[in-house]
Amino acid sequence: MESDGDTSPPRSPTAAPLHACGAGHPASHSLPTSAGGRVCLSCAAALLSSAGAASTPSHHVAHALANLSLALADPAFLRPLRAAHPRLLAAPLAEALEGAADRRDAALAAQACDVAVDLAAVVGSPADSELVARLARVLSSGSLVKHVHTLHCLGLLLNSTKDAAAYIGDKCSLVLNLVNDLRLPSDEIRGEILFVLYKLAILNATPWDNICEIGDLDLLAIGRSLLQLSLEVLLKTQNDAVRLNCVALLLTLAKKEPFDHLLISNQSSNNCIEAESMQTDYMSLNASLVLFAEAVKGSLLSTNLEVQTGTLDLIFHFLSSDANICALLQTLIDENVADYIFEVLRLSGNNDLLVISSIRVLLLFARLEEKFKEKLAIGFSTLLPVLHYVAEIPFHPVQSHVLRLVWICMVNCSGILSLPQEEQIACTLTAILRRNVNGELDMSSETFILVCSILIEILKSPHAHDIEKLPSFIEETSKYAISLTLSHECDSTILIPHSLLLLKEALIFCLEGSKYIASTKDLEDSIMGTCGTILLQWLQSAVVDGNDEETLAEILQIFQIILSRASDKKPLKFAELLASSSWFTLSFGFMGLFSTDHVKSVVHLVTSSIVDRVLGCNYGETIRDAHIYLPSDPTEMMYLLGQCSTEDFNLASCQCAILSILYACSFYNERLCANNQILASVEQYILLNGGNFPYEINGSIMLTLLVHLYAFVRGISYSCSIPHSPEAENTLFHLIIHKDWDLLVIRVHSVAIKWLFQKQEIMEPLAFQMLKFCKTFCEDETVMLSNSSQLVDIQMISELVLSGETTISSLLVSLLDQMIKEGTEDEVFSVVSVIAEILMISPRSSDQFISCGIVGSFHGIYCLPYSSRSRTVCSYLIFNILRSANASTFGQEDEWLPLALKLLEFITSGIDYTSSSQEHKIVVGILCLVLHHSSSEFLIEPAKAIILNSSLVSLMDVIVNKACVKGPSLFQHNQETTFGEFLILVLLLVFFSLRSLHTILEASIDWQDFLQYSDDVQSFSVLGLPCHDLCRLMHFGSPSIKLIASQCLLELLTRISDQRSCINAELRCSMGYLKSIIAVTEGLVFSEDSKVAGNCSACLSVILGWEKFGSQEKVAVRESKWLRLIMEEFVVALTAPGLTSKSFTSQQKFAANIAVSLLRLSQVPDWLTSLFDGHLISGIVANLCARNVTAEIVNLFSELMARKYLNQEHIVDLHNLFQVCRRQVYEGSSKAPLPEQRVEKVVRSTNDVLASLFALMLNQGSDSGTVQAEQQRLLRAIDLFFQESSRREQQCVTAPSPPQRQGTSTRLGILDQDRAAGPVAQA
């Protein structure tokens, strides 16, 4: 090789003249370089070929290689090389490599290797194939100890050369030589050998690939040798590259079927020829397995990811082969390889490749469950983060694997899991399911099944109840699992059993009870919710399109667990839910669709539990007893019911079950057959079997059910007019009369009980039942009320009474009569209490009881020496009846008179007004009500008896005298004191008596008698008080006494006034007497109690009206200073600024009334005339607005107008104002709510009695005081004003108007100064 140093400018290569080298080689071998030099290929080849010769200095060779290396990167050189001499350099390079090896010149060998690889890369074929062929030949024989670089080079070439194996001459020799030299101690060589072997294996160039005539080659021996040697390499080396090559080789070989059998499958043959193999110098199988186990450990802990995954894949490959792998597995486990894999996992940082490879291997280990579980227990804590990791990735390839490992661990060694671990697992699994809520099942079926199974394992674990959050996780997961599998469209048939099993275990978990009660309760509610919705819907759709018997049975078993729970209201609620979701129809649908005995018995079991719950009394037992004989078709059931069963015990118990089912159906509006068919079967049953129930079944309990069922069927048939059999009815009535049964013991349909209580024939037994009811009610009122939906209760009875379609009210009254005659006081008390309670619930039923003659029964009660308790209850009942009954039902007075006399006798004989006992006070209240009704002309005779009862009158006198004597201290005797309460009652009696007198004794009464003093205590022969006593009580009494007394005084004065007008009588009292009445009433016009004030102002108006009767009265009226003061106060208030913002107080209303009365006097006082001057009226009119106009004010202006106090301007203003008022009332009333129906409140205490009597006293004129009544009065007053004004206008047209009144300067009054300064004067 030479370079001529030619410096001439570059010429194009094609035009370059051919230069020969100094050695006379052909010019064509001399190739140019782009630097301008030339390279003679022949010289270079010769130099390289001689590299092995001692005579050739190695630096020459190195120099040549360096130049060649540069040239190979030079396109100018490369182009002709490729075109003309592609093969020329291959052989010399191979020789250079061999030569360098012979010289043990590693640097030169490495250089030659690089150039050879470069050449193969840049020239390609045939240079590369030539190199492969030559190098392979070199490596096929002799020791490889010096051939590291040759091996390396071949390896690289095998990697890069296309179809490289084809150029290797003797592959078998090469492989044998390579295998043989794996024994060489150098890691480097072994690594290279392994790589070449690996490449050969990849290229299918090993003897196991059938690449050559095997001849006498012992492939088995070679294979074992290779395996053993490479495993030893793997065991010894610390070099990851070596490990990588080794693992790669083994994995590639292992995938070749013939080789695969080497390690494992010859186990069996090994067993057979054990003796022989013992003699060979190969390792025993066991030793080689141990070697394998030992060898992989180092690689597993390598820091190189490829080594680790390769090793894991190698193990996986061996373990997943078809062969019997038990021995290998056992050895690997014994040699703790599993621990290493867990360690890999622990350090993996969730590297996905490592996770996948490790988990796959671990799952294979799990095949040998017994041995592996200990390892699993140790590695379990490592598994949990992995579980969490794979759970987060949908469809992660080893998601189900990890779950399976967790599940295996839980099943085999549940004890090792800690509470936090179990909680964490539950949390992770919940997250998996939660992700699927809205979509399709985005996990494998296996994953879903394992999730359910693991959760079930957790639920079953002994300390599951200590995991605080478990109930809430299970609540969520069970809901998701069920809704994913049962309500989803996806085909999830294989998943359904698992989600149902989870639900069932969760339910059992709840029933076991837990220390976290609240969350367990939530879980239970959620499960019941799921059952009541999704599962029930599934059942309903199953009847239409179902073919899944297994699921049906599973669901029904879950229902059965819920229903058969011992305590709690939840099972009842659930039974009600099922029953009201057409359970009975559904159940026959199931039995029709799945006609197996299993389904039939499960369905009947659930039905029996439902019947137990909704009917009570263990009626479900009848179904459980008979379920094997029960038909699965309703028509057949009806047929069986209509048979005679006296000889057939099984049939008889079937019939009991059928009766129970029919009865349960009746409450949920379900009909298994047509009504007439049911009636016919029940009738036939009664006719053929009477009341003969199988002796195992409680006869009275069954008879009760039969009675109720028959009554129900008859009740519903009645409305459809289905014909019935009178014979069957008679038979049943006979049973009812003669046999033992109990109306109250089971739930009863209102249709049934109504029908029963319409039948006169069975009144006697029903009366007996009612007496039992009354007794039970009194003993345990609360229990009866709380179970109201289940049994006959007071609510049901009172509704039946109110409906008026039954005989219950007369039955109760006759029962009461009977008890008064024959029974004990307790029995009377209980019946009275029940009637009282019925009135509590529906006061309107009073009328019915009166028309049934209850008043006579009351008389009977007061004739007997009963205790105060019974009398008190009875008195309240009488009071309430009198209060709520319609007056027209009092027509039969002859019943009331004896009762009234009896009550009067009772009250006058034993009354003690210092006692706080209730019973007499209520009786006084009753007398008040009798008098009240008499003022509407009912109960006249009893009222007369009361009013004219001399004992009562003297009692009243004593009490009133006692009160009047007390003077100012009377004020303390209010309703809360015994005396005050009694006094109030007596005064109320007086009030109602005064009102009643007018109606019943009008003709014979001289009302002015009440205006007299009398020394005689017995001055009156009737119930009533003179005015001065009333005034005294008004003056000194407590607010309630003031109210009643003023009400009485008003009543009296009105009556006197009416009578005087009628007969034109002179006033018989003294001036002083009249003046004192005026003084007392004036004093109370400003009372805080607006009702008292109203009464007093009305009294004053009445007395003012007497002015026209005579001079005496005129003087009395005129001398009153108070009236003037009242009026002046009044006008100040009316003209005060700011009036517009508030409406009138009631005091101003009363003052307006007094003003009207004053203006109506025949001679209006001068002070009043001067008070209402033009200015003042203008001020008042200006101050009014539509909102504060009341009827009283309008009346006042009407009167002022009539008396000509108003000028035209006033009238026009008021006209406009009142028009506005009228419009507002009309608009307002269309929006105003309708007057509320007055709710009758039933009386239960003396306070109630008093309140009720006060209400009667004040509401005498119907519904005064309501907004509507006020508005009506206002409209009426406005109409009167308009009438008056138009009348006046007509007068004006016909006659000249009188001169307008002018404001006078002669003002009287205390208020002059104030007014001069006030805004009114300026206006």
Ligand SMILES: [Zn+2]
């Ligand atoms: Zn040459």
